Amino acid sequence: MTRGWKLTALLSLVLATLAVLSLFAGRVAFPPGEIARAVFAPGDIAEAVDIIVWDLRMPRTLLAILVGASLGLAGAALQGLLRNPLAEPGVIGVSTSAAFGAVVVFYSGLAGAFPIALPLGGMTGALGAVALLILLAGRNPGVLTLILAGVAVNSLGGALTALALNLSPNPYAAAEVVFWLMGSLADRSFEHVRLAIVFMVPGWLLIFSARRALDALSLGDDAAASLGFDLRATRWLTVGGVALAVGASVSVCGTIAFVGLVVPHVLRPLVGFEPSRLLPASALGGAILLVVTDIAVRLLSVGIELKIGVLTALIGAPFFFALLVKLRRVMR
Amino acid sequence: MLRLVYIALVLAVAANVAAAETPRRIASMNLCADQLVWRLAERRHIVSLSHLAADDEVSLIADEVEGIHLNHGSAEEIVPLKPDLVVAGRYSARAAVSLLRKLGYRVVQLELARSVADIRRQIVRLGEVLGSPDRARRIIARMDRRIEATRVPSSAPRPTAINYQPNGFAAGPGSLIADVLRHAGFDLARIGGSTGAYAHLPLEVLIDDPPDVLIVDQSYAQNPTLAHSLLAHPALDHLANRIRRVAVPNRVWICGNPGTARAIEQLAEVREQWAGEQ
Numbered sequence: 001m002t003r004g005w006k007l008t009a010l011l012s013l014v015l016a017t018l019a020v021l022s023l024f025a026g027r028v029a030f031p032p033g034e035i036a037r038a039v040f041a042p043g044d045i046a047e048a049v050d051i052i053v054w055d056l057r058m059p060r061t062l063l064a065i066l067v068g069a070s071l072g073l074a075g076a077a078l079q080g081l082l083r084n085p086l087a088e089p090g091v092i093g094v095s096t097s098a099a100f101g102a103v104v105v106f107y108s109g110l111a112g113a114f115p116i117a118l119p120l121g122g123m124t125g126a127l128g129a130v131a132l133l134i135l136l137a138g139r140n141p142g143v144l145t146l147i148l149a150g151v152a153v154n155s156l157g158g159a160l161t162a163l164a165l166n167l168s169p170n171p172y173a174a175a176e177v178v179f180w181l182m183g184s185l186a187d188r189s190f191e192h193v194r195l196a197i198v199f200m201v202p203g204w205l206l207i208f209s210a211r212r213a214l215d216a217l218s219l220g221d222d223a224a225a226s227l228g229f230d231l232r233a234t235r236w237l238t239v240g241g242v243a244l245a246v247g248a249s250v251s252v253c254g255t256i257a258f259v260g261l262v263v264p265h266v267l268r269p270l271v272g273f274e275p276s277r278l279l280p281a282s283a284l285g286g287a288i289l290l291v292v293t294d295i296a297v298r299l300l301s302v303g304i305e306l307k308i309g310v311l312t313a314l315i316g317a318p319f320f321f322a323l324l325v326k327l328r329r330v331m332r
Numbered sequence: 333m334l335r336l337v338y339i340a341l342v343l344a345v346a347a348n349v350a351a352a353e354t355p356r357r358i359a360s361m362n363l364c365a366d367q368l369v370w371r372l373a374e375r376r377h378i379v380s381l382s383h384l385a386a387d388d389e390v391s392l393i394a395d396e397v398e399g400i401h402l403n404h405g406s407a408e409e410i411v412p413l414k415p416d417l418v419v420a421g422r423y424s425a426r427a428a429v430s431l432l433r434k435l436g437y438r439v440v441q442l443e444l445a446r447s448v449a450d451i452r453r454q455i456v457r458l459g460e461v462l463g464s465p466d467r468a469r470r471i472i473a474r475m476d477r478r479i480e481a482t483r484v485p486s487s488a489p490r491p492t493a494i495n496y497q498p499n500g501f502a503a504g505p506g507s508l509i510a511d512v513l514r515h516a517g518f519d520l521a522r523i524g525g526s527t528g529a530y531a532h533l534p535l536e537v538l539i540d541d542p543p544d545v546l547i548v549d550q551s552y553a554q555n556p557t558l559a560h561s562l563l564a565h566p567a568l569d570h571l572a573n574r575i576r577r578v579a580v581p582n583r584v585w586i587c588g589n590p591g592t593a594r595a596i597e598q599l600a601e602v603r604e605q606w607a608g609e610q
Contacts, residue, residue: 028540047574048540055567056536176499187500187535189566304532305500 007270011284015065018291022061023053025295059190064294065287066193067185067253070200070245072286073279075260077207078130080214080275081238082137084146085265085323089246090257090316092146093153094129098243098250099181100161101125105251107168115191119199123247129153130239139235140221143327183256183309185294192252203244204283210237211276218275256309258316259286265323354463355417355438359410360385361403361428362421364587365442367393368454369419371471371590373462379413390583392591407431417461445588446529447511448479454588471590478593482600484517491544491606492521493599494533495580496563498549502533508588516599518545539567544606545576547599578602 024035030049038053071089078087089095105111105121137149161181165174213234216224225231249256263285264278271277290308293315297308358373359380360366366385369378370393383402388394403409405425410418410432418439420429433439440461445451452472459468493513495503503509503520507529510520521543523531538546548563568577584595 027534027536047570048542051539051567051570052536055565055570056539179499187565187567191566301534305534 007281008284011281011288015284015288015291018288018295019061019065022064022291022295023057025298026052026057027298027301028052055189056187059188059193060185060294061291062193063185063188063196063253064290066196066200067249067256068259068287068290069283070203070249070286071256071259072263072282072284072289073204073207073260074242074246075286076264076275076278076282077210077214077238077242078260079264080217080278081210081235082139082141082146083218084141084143085327086143086146086261086320088258088261089126089242090255090259091261091320092129092133092150093155093157094126094133094242094246095250095255095257096154096157096161097129097132098122098126098247099255100157100164101128101247102251103161103164103177107164107173115195119195119248119251121247122249122251123199123243125157126247126250127239127243129157130243132156134235134239179307180254181309182307183254183312184305184307185253185290186297186305188252196248196252199244199248203241203248206237206241206244208279210234210241211279214238214275214279218273254307254309256290257313258320259289259312261323262316262319263289265319355415355461357413357415358417358419358462359403359413359415360419361405361410361425362419362442363390364421364445364589365419365458366397367391367587367589367591368442368458369462370397372455372459372464372467379415380410388583389581390586392583392589392594407435410437411435419458419461444508446506446508448508448515448588448592449511450508451475451588451590451592455590475590475593479515479596482516482596484600484603488517489607489610490517490519491603493518493545493547494521494523494538494543495547495549496533496538497530498563500532500534501530502538504528504531508592509585512585512592512595513599516596517603518599535565535567539571542571542575545578545602546571547578547580549580549582576602576606 023039024030024032030052034049035053038049042050042054074094075088078089078092079085081087089098099122101121101124102118103121105117110117110121133146133149133153136152137145141149161177165177168174213224213229213231216227216229217231217234219227221231224234260282264282267281267285268278271281289312293311294308297306297311300306300311355373356377357379358369358377360369360378361380361382363382363384366381370381370385378400380401380403381397383404385391385397385400386394386402391397401413405428407428410428416438418429418432418437420439420441422441422443429439429441440458442454442458443450445454452475455468455472456465459465495509495513497503502523504523505520505527513520522541523533546568578599580595580598583591584598585592
């Protein structure tokens with residue numbers, strides 16, 4: 001118990017430090033003193049610094065934390081529920097389907113009329129994907145079944161997105177959605193933060209409320225049921241929470257892959273393989289990973305902006321390979 | 333008698349040559365070509381235009397082309413029309429263009445116009461191809477008169493401007509937009525170190541070093557787009573008290589066109605207002 005507390009404190013400290021550092025990173029370099037003044041004494045500072053810190057870098061950092069936490073948490077929750085280390089919103093098609101939901105809402109004009117429709121669309125897509133996945137792969141899928149079901153859900157989501165773009169009367173649609181699907185936190189505003197947070201926090205709470213059941217579930221369905229956990233309720237709490245968190249993330253930031261795969265995997269040994277302890281650690285770890293990558297994206301972008309989803313995918317893919325090789329040995 | 337037959341023959345051959353040189357069934361497959369063909373050729377000689385010609389977000393002739401056959405850039409739509417000349421863009425409908433050439437159709441490809449001088453050259457060239465060089469000269473003269481009327485003295489102060497487009501792209505020094513701005517009495521603000529037609533301009537850089545005038549593209553603004561949401565960012569609104577923001581419809585400069593003179597006129601007015609406030 002004490003070790004878990006220490007880990008949480010350490011991760012929180014790292015996250016807080018990085019979040020502050022993130023305010024200093026950007027395309028335009030300002031003296032650190034000026035940024036600090038803009039934060040603590042807004043108003044008596046050059047207008048440009050004020051706008052850049054408060055309207056651009058603050059919402060960006062907050063979104064990196066919110067989205068990273070959501071993706072880390074969703075990965076850990078899905079892995080606990082499906083008892084499978086490869087379950088991740090991006091790998092199994094949840095993100096792609098959320099993107100489809102968001103694209104439909106956006107280009108139908110609904111999002112323009114009611115901004116809240118955008119995350120709702122994303123969540124509907126995400127929920128549909130998880131439901132379809134469980135229908136296809138069953139409640140306790142093997143690695144291979146899960147991956148195949150994921151491929152199927154992914155390709156359906158991609159095809160539907162392509163169809164929506166194909167039918168869109170707007171000639172910009174295809175190009176901008178391709179960019180948007182790469183995932184980015186650049187130039188977001190507090191409106192995006194507000195839009196995301198009202199769905200993410202309930203999603204997190206749903207997932208956390210299932211943590212004891214997920215612990216029990218790691219012993220097997222029967223064991224969990226005999227311990228008095230309602231497996232149906234657990235499944236729906238987790239799936240609903242994942243849909244809320246991932247749907248809201250994707251609808252404001254596009255698809256950012258592999259965070260939910262890398263983070264829980266790295267942290268699992270540190271929390272004694274207990275899902276209930278892995279959940280908060282993964283949320284913090286996901287936030288840290290995304291804040292770090294977002295700082296890296298800003299420092300590495302020269303000329304054309306590098307998209308954060310591209311960078312996480314480049315980090316995540318080799319990790320995924322390594323994980324597969326390891327699993328192959330275990331399965332043999 | 334023989335002499336008369338001879339003359340008749342010569343006349344017939346000459347008429348034939350003229351017919352071969354002056355296309356009678358013209359199909360255009362590119363928005364920019366559409367608008368030039370529309371001005372330079374007789375309407376009865378135009379068998380098809382691209383569908384974008386009828387889209388008033390991007391086309392200056394949208395309300396004139398009713399009843400004209402519209403194509404979507406595929407060879408299949410063009411072949412049944414039996415055109416004797418196909419006009420296409422350098423970069424659009426490439427597969428269709430190479431197929432049409434293979435089938436023996438005469439295809440003329442237009443380059444992108446990157447300056448007002450390019451527009452003049454294109455009008456001259458297309459005027460020759462379409463057999464209407466006089467009309468081409470008249471169009472150029474009219475355009476030049478409009479541009480001349482907006483000319484500002486070289487001693488006048490020149491505001492800086494940026495054309496900010498969806499997805500955070502800005503028109504660069506090598507673009508038609510930059511040349512239009514120069515003609516209207518502006519200097520293009522520095523956009524990174526770019527010399528090309530487009531450059532990515534992060535919002536942060538724009539806000540740190542804002543131009544005097546920010547020109548935003550409002551086309552398709554009534555249709556929601558992700559790309560346009562950047563132009564609605566609160567950070568840009570907060571900048572509003574320091575810079576002038578104007579909307580220029582994309583259709584006046586998406587193509588190099590005699591109508592581009594409208595963009596110069598509109599921006600010259602903006603410059604006047606700006607100079608009045610200084």
